[in-house]
Amino acid sequence: MTRPIHIRACSAAQLPMALLLEADPHLPYVQAYLAHGHCYLAEHDGATVGVYVLQARSPSTLELMNIAVAPNCQGQGIGTQLLQHALHSARQLGATRLEVATGSFGHPLTFYQRAGLRVYAVEPDYFLLYYPVPLFEQGLQHKDRLRLAIDF
Ligand SMILES: CC(C)(COP(=O)(O)OP(=O)(O)OC[C@H]1O[C@@H](n2cnc3c(N)ncnc32)[C@H](O)[C@@H]1OP(=O)(O)O)[C@@H](O)C(=O)NCCC(=O)NCCS
Structure with a gap:
């Protein structure tokens, strides 16, 4: 089932921090990119059900720094819809490429590749060396990070 939602640009202060932390649980990292990010939220019946944040990596490349859907609204x-909107926003902002970094397994990897993003780099041990909080998914600890991208 696809829920009718409204997605719009917003200020960083309008994004619920609890939702951002679902995708990226280290608060200082989130605060750092919020300060320079393009922020968007998805609403359903007046409630915020999803968020995403884009940040410039270069004049032609944006990175999807965070994308999250409220836990009780996932899988719908x-x-x-947020990812498609992010691709559209990136083009509107003048980018010719969108990148994202994610763990080397788990459903976000399927999620991104279904939208056409492809793996272009592997960062072995990234989460062990550079991410201050241990990340687990399906009972398995994330160690390596993948970088994915799509060119428009
Ligand atoms: C990743 C996330 C944004 C996907 O949003 P969503 O609304 O649940 O995704 P959708 O309903 O559009 O599902 C799209 C596809 O993603 C995958 N997927 C999403 N949730 C899944 C789950 N719980 N288990 C397995 N696959 C899942 C499936 O491939 C699904 O396709 P399908 O419905 O045909 O099986 C959401 O699960 C989320 O917020 N997760 C926590 C934060 C996070 O991990 N962000 C990404 C960090 S890299």
């Missing part, structure tokens, strides 16, 4: 197509 909202994430896919």
